[in-house]
Amino acid sequence: MSDVNGSPHVYRIAIVGSGPRGLAVLERIAARLQGLPRRSRIDIHLIDSTEVGCGRIWRTDQDDFYRMNTVADEVTMFSGPADDGPIRPGAGPSLAEWWRSRDPRVGSNEYAPRKLYGRYMRFVLDTTKKTLPPAVSLAGIHDRVIDVRREAEVFHVRLEGGRTLQADSVVLATGHGLPRLKGNELAFADFAARRPGIQYIRSGSPAEMNLEGIPAGAPTGVIGLGLSFYDVVFSLTEGRQGKFLEVADNVWSYQPSGHEPLIIAGSRSGLPLLARGRNQKAPDYSYQPTLFKADEILARSSGRPLDFRSEVAPWVLAEMHLVYFSTLVRGLAGASSESAFVKEVRERGTSDPLAIRDVAKAFGVHAEPVDFFALARPFDGLSYGSPENFTQQVIAFLRTDLRHAEAGNRLDPLKAALDALRDTRSEIRKLVDFSGLTAQSHANDFLGWFSPRSSMLSSGPPRERVYQLLALLEAGIVRIAGPATRFGVRESTGRFTIGSPAVAGSDTELDALIDARIPGTDLSLETSRLMANLRDRGMLTEYVNRNGDGAFSTGGVATTGAPFHPVGRDGSSPEGLYVIGIPTENTRWFTFVGSGRPGPWNEFFNDADEIAKHILSRAG
Template sequence: MVKAVQAEEQAVSNIAIVGFGPKGFYAFERLVAQLKALKIQDPVAIHLFNQNEFFAAGNVYRPDQPSYLLMNYANSNINCWTDEEPPAILENTPDFVSWLRIQPAYSSEAKPEAFAPRARVGTYLMESFTRLCSHLPDNIELVKHVRTVTDIKRIGKKYRLFTGGNKPNAYPEFDKIILTTGHLGCGAGFLEENLSNHYIDFVYPTQRALGHIESGAKVAIKGFGLTCIDALLALTEGRGGEFSVNKSGKMTYKQSGKEPGKIYIYSRTGLPMMPRTGHTEIKQPLVFFTADRMAALKDSKPVSFGKAILPLIIKECTVSYYRVLFKHYRWRLLALPKFESIREQIEVFHHYHPEAKRFNWEKLLDPFTDQAQLTHGKVADYIEKLLVEAEKGPEESPLNATFATWRRISAVFNEGYSFGGLDAASHQLFDHNYFGLFNRIAYGPPVKNLKKILALANAGIVDFGFVKGSIFKIDGSGENYGVLKVGGQKEQATDYLINARIPRNNGNNTPSLLYRSILQKGIGRRFQNTSGGIYTPGCMDMDRQGRLIAADGKVNEGIALYGTPTEGLCLDNDTLSRKRNNLASQWAKDVVQFIALKETEKNCIENES
């Protein structure tokens, strides 16, 4: 009889998903699909921890955002469901475009090539989650916690989680945990002290993070990427300003009077991102950067990025550039397997067409690489050029085709990059020098948004005069918050500084209390690339199944990672893709096999009693 009671007490399997944005939802969907497929009968309690009430959307896609905050991912790419086995427990699993078509309020937006508001995607994710929850098997209990997990403790083979303000034993001991938290550097996301600070370290949600900046203020923004654009729109369109297109097709901005007086952007390169349309990507097969060639490189570890991979990228970009340029002159590039054969075609082409602009890798990536500073006019003119090339599409613009090449090869490169595939020096080189560069040229904003930034510059609100070569120093006199300086001569006092750079895993700092706890207690350790040197990208160490590796080097079978926490060991996790770096499916299989084994052992105990 005692054995039967013990079996009953141990029957409930407690599972935790920490961080419940899209990645948390994907892991949950695979878990319940596996539970149903294996016909698990014993009770399973799945606890979801999220910083806010927007379960499945998280902070990035929360549905209360303004509609002017757009995706940089075309509608046709968005699907929160998967076609892998076992199937979802729902029969109706529409992708985003199909979902938009059946929504009376949004059906007009159901264009595959369009860029939807992030809030709309959040609504899609949350509705999909709600429908999934309504079909859960009776033995599954779902427990939602609007809490930020800050601490973890190992108890035998199980774990206890802790959140701020809760009693020590507020949650059960968990058998399995998956961490799908957002960027480690963001900590708990928006901080209340931002409301009065002159330094804003995190801009989301924009209404709250930037709402205290008064009209007429002078604002500096560090970073010139997607987050910068969101901040600019929140401070202008978000305050009642209006964009319109005049008869000549040029976008203009009408001020509301509530905007900052001037906004100064500065970044390391001073370059804006290449804007995107929703045009269908080029379908031409890769010539040099192929999966077979990457597999061959992986067999000869460690791989040098500069010596082995970068030359292949440049060759592939060269092919993309000239394939389109040749078309303009009614020539046809033969994509032969030897690059010398392609080079010969290029030289013959330029002999007959010396006026055609040659491919130049360095100048394409940074046309101002030899200029320490840039003027407002040069940057505005460059944005105009990027917009023209973007609207032509990758089939008509050699520049656009070149920049789109990274999107075509990134999945193949990820296979070589992941789990320390590069030597230590190359790993560091790519993370610090090329990761941001390729994001800038390949994953930029919708054309519409960059047109808005240009309109703000033409309206005198945005100033590019400090965009490159500037440093920001806090003003000790107290008259202003800080001073932006460029070239030791020109300077500008500012009232606020906004950090518009998305934080990445950092080898020397772990702001998140949860990951700090994991490191301090030896539950996990940082990953180190020791191939030919030592490089610590900042992410946690894990095996190829996503399971955390403890300080003693042993695989921690109770805790897995998925999404942003794996950035540094895997690449390009900040995406809605269910296929890229899919560690969720294996985690779900492992969890359900564990539960099935428990169920078998319990049945044996009951039979013995």
């Protein structure tokens, strides 16, 4: 291929963001180029403002106590397993295999520090660079992209350092943003700015939060009880030279350093994220749903938008109950009886948990259906006489949950059923992505009701972290305020406040308030110069679900289907521009996944490959 002057044409690719999504696109481009003869050149620029090769969340200079919440055996950035040939894009070790090659003491189903995953990602990048064909170059650029303009089919990628790159294709894989504060968060920040000695720390990556200035013993509030809550808690305890001691199997105590603040946390549920079950599944395990099949639901709907609560949720719960009762049947009567039970339920084709229960009775199991989603809100409608009383209830609930978690995600009926939420995400995506639901159901039933409960039940931390949280609760270092936690300010004393209407005596004044929720995706509130510039010029627009009565502005970037070109204000979709991952959250669902999984591809590698395939088709 030559240009109009007869010189060999150079096809230029810019990947903005080198976290998991950007690296996956690069890996798939490189894998597709393996062994292909090329006479024309391809130049690839991988650009990251934090650390080229792993990005901001997985940066390699963070503390060891920030851990992943997926076992290392289930994590890979190579789109195929290692084979008899050299390690290369499309054929390489999982995170666990790479980790064990460096430390033989690492066992199965261990949770890696995030910084170690960052190092693994940089290994993937180095491997990719070394194995590219001679006509393909790869340059990593440590700089911030502040704008992308399109002129005559060429994109001009402007960097903060003053350089401008030209590219034929640009992939926006920018990851987590920091949206502009609004509502209560803005009010809290303004309050702290007017009060000397009072601190408000906005949501973001806990590894980047400025927590050092919180004094020892200072009453410190934490908004949210999810994964970031655990990170903040361990930053303020283990990160301040406190020691966790395992005094017996699964029994931990905490030895304070004296530098810890008093941590008081809360959320709507009043319950910290529950522990993942002990993993008993193979790394390449792939679950095949029996009752909850997206294609069958779509066939019944004849193409109209769905109501999640009435048309989807019953089948999700049916699948969970099938797993719950089949695990009970297997434990009582063995694998052959389990197969027979599943076959009979499948033939009935029911979503009624009572009907599934009745089939189980014929196999000797006498148990009742479980209100799974009530497990995510166990304290709703209850009241407690004191913070101490509520703390004991939280401890008791977490201990019960940990007993289930220890039994494992294959042998424990409850944890096996909850794992079905995680295992059926791809089916859910088929139904909800790109306005598969009505606008009202999308906003209220799916994102407002289902998603937070699903995260509570299936996206938890390693069991060890929950045991250690129990030690902190028992030591009085951490306290949970209660359900329906309220955060506020008290002008008369110049301090923040926290309390729960369900817990008598829980109202407490605070010197510091930390928002430990993951920032939501909202294009209209983007503070990134790049995303704001593209939004303001109309190259990026917000996805709006207009199905049914009213409309729901999702906050996510509007894109086409694969290969995910952004939809501009004028309706155009530039073929050389792509958006992948978290900026499109709520246009699509659960784009937070930060790795592939060994075995059959899920959407992580599928999405990356669709973009890689389209780019290379344009490159000729």
